[in-house]
Amino acid sequence: MPSDQTRTAILAAAERLYADRGFGDVTLRDIVAEANVNLAAVNYHFGSKDELIAELFVTRSLALNKERLRELREAEEAGNGRADISEVLRALVGPTLRGCLGPENQRSTPARFMIRVSIESVPAIRRIRNREIDHLRKFIAAMRRSLPDRSDVELYWGLHFALAMAQQTVRDSERLAKLSEGKCDVDDVEDVIDRVVSVAVMALARTAGEPKLAAAAGPRHR
Amino acid sequence: MPSDQTRTAILAAAERLYADRGFGDVTLRDIVAEANVNLAAVNYHFGSKDELIAELFVTRSLALNKERLRELREAEEAGNGRADISEVLRALVGPTLRGCLGPENQRSTPARFMIRVSIESVPAIRRIRNREIDHLRKFIAAMRRSLPDRSDVELYWGLHFALAMAQQTVRDSERLAKLSEGKCDVDDVEDVIDRVVSVAVMALARTAGEPKLAAAAGPRHR
DNA sequence: GATAGTTTCATACAAACGTTTGAAATGCAA
DNA sequence: TTGCATTTCAAACGTTTGTATGAAACTATC
Structure with missing residues (x-):
């Protein structure tokens, strides 16, 4: 039975540091100092620095996706299998925004970590991101149930724009x-x-x- | 009279490499090899690696902003000082999208460089980004002329969402x-x-x- | 064509990084 | 306690990085 104590200490310390200072400025030595463990512990428990980052991101992503689907299911059950489109979209963007916005001093470490993810985008994370597509398809399906006469193309663009606005608001709220x-x-x-x-x-x-x-009624350049 | 030949060779090589492989994977040695100049040339001509990146970004940003304002002015002159809101927004997001989207094999190096900027966001660039606000204010002013009865808050959100959709489309077009x-x-x-x-x-x-x-007519969670 | 200023070059530097190593320590079963 | 596996630890390794140095090459002016 592995003790897990060191593991979780590293995870917590890493998330805190990444959330505070970003991925570029945090070294393994910073992390192990914060976690009060030996330098070699990270490679022993996680294999590499990238795998540590990946585990952090996957954990938070799964939690986010789970919450999204929970809210979606709740909305659809309330509507007997067909939720209003606004409810579907709310389930999509709500968890992200609720997690990442709000008064700065009230933001949790996971929230600040996810903000960093959306701002900095390191390769280790970008590789994982692609798996998100399957998750989004579930929302496309729900949108299709909600708006059965819309073409798929319109649904894709709608979902894309909704995510875009939410994501960019998190990323550029300061601006x-x-x-x-x-x-x-x-x-x-x-x-x-x-x-x-x-x-x-x-x-x-x-x-x-x-x-x-x-808007296309106006003249189109070029 | 400085020759500028080495300078421009470095700029071109750096932009090409950053566009192709991103900021994280390109070292000074890669750049000088691509430019066929000596390693010390970058520090001699630019001072540091970050200043080289900054100069690249500033150059492209100024060109983008200039084109945006040109299209805005054109639209406002055609409307005797007041352009249709769709024209204002088109001048804002058009240059970005025209520069960064389109068939992949037709994208110019500057375009691909700016895509990298929007995806990776290194500190050297993020510091400069904040100066963009003054530029955006000019568009807020134009939006105000176009929609004089809208409150400023609505204009800010509208501009923010327009930029968000454009930016995220560039960034996530693949997804x-x-x-x-x-x-x-x-x-x-x-x-x-x-x-x-x-x-x-x-x-x-x-x-x-x-x-x-x-959308707020529906129930609000929490 | 000597001189002063500019640019290039090979080389070295110093620091920082993630990772590895092998021994010591610890935990656990027999 | 013995024996075996897991975990910790200090130390070092080997790269890679951006930058600095100082001499050499070049350019232009007088």
């Missing part, structure tokens, strides 16, 4: 706050979620047969 | 293509621009006095 001189309150998480969801819903609400997008 | 199994054609740049602009316009088109967003 938005600075640009708006504080007038955009990114700490009001539920308001942000409402905004993202409502815009995404509008993106999906275009009538299917419409020739082109409203 | 969208894979998720949609090619059904979303990210190589049709003008179509992508139309989509981003039209969604952003809808986000801004909500009547000002409306109590809350449509």
Whole structure:
């Protein structure tokens, strides 16, 4: 029976340091110092530094995906198998935003870690990211149930834009706050979620047969 | 009169390598080998590796911003000082998307470099990014001229979401293509621009006095 | 064509990094 | 206690990194 004590100490210390200082600035020596373990412990327990990062990311991703699916299932059960599209999208972007936004001093370590992930994107993590697609397909399926007359292409774009707005808000919340001189309150998480969801819903609400997008009525350059 | 020959050779080689392999994998030695110059040349001409990266990024950013403002001015002049909101947003996201999307084998080196910038985000670049705010304010001003009855908060969010969709499409075009199994054609740049602009316009088109967003009509969790 | 300033070059430096090693320590079963 | 497997530890290894040095080569001016 492995003791796991050192393992978990390393994981906790690494997550804390990565969350605080980013991936580029944290060395193995920083981590083992923070965890009060020997330098060789990381390679002994995880194999390599990259595998340690990967384990951290996978753990947090699984938790995020699980929460998303939980909220999706809850919404669909309440609607007897078909949730309103806004509920589907809310289940998609809500957990991310709730986890990563909000008053800075109240953010948990996992939340700050995931913010780092979305900002810095190291190779070890980027490789894993591709597995996310299967997870997103479940939301495409739910969106299809919610909007059966929308074409798949529109659903894909809608999901893509919803994620884009959520992700970029996490990543650039500071710039938005600075640009708006504080007038955009990114700490009001539920308001942000409402905004993202409502815009995404509008993106999906275009009538299917419409020739082109409203904005395309203007002249197109080139 | 400095010859500048070595300088430009380094810049070109560095941009090519960064575009191809990313910031993390390219060393000074790779760059000088590609440029056929001596190792010390980078520090002699640029001071440090970070300053080389910064110069590359600043050059490309200025070109992008210039093109954005050119398109904005063109649109406003055509409308006697007030451009349609879709034209303003098109000037904002068009240059980015036109520069970074399109068939992969047709992408220029600067385009691929800017894609790397948006994906990897090294500290040397992140520090410079903050100066972008002044540039964005010019677009806020144009949006205000176009939609004088919208509150500033709404304009900020609209600009933020427009940039978010454009940026994330550049960054994650591969995932969208894979998720949609090619059904979303990210190589049709003008179509992508139309989509981003039209969604952003809808986000801004909500009547000002409306109590809350449509999506918020549903139950709010927590 | 000597001189001063600029640019190139080979080489070295010093630091930092992730990883490895082999012995010591510890835990556990017989 | 003996024996075996797991875990810890200090130390070192071998690269790789960006940068610095100082002499050589080049360029242009007088």
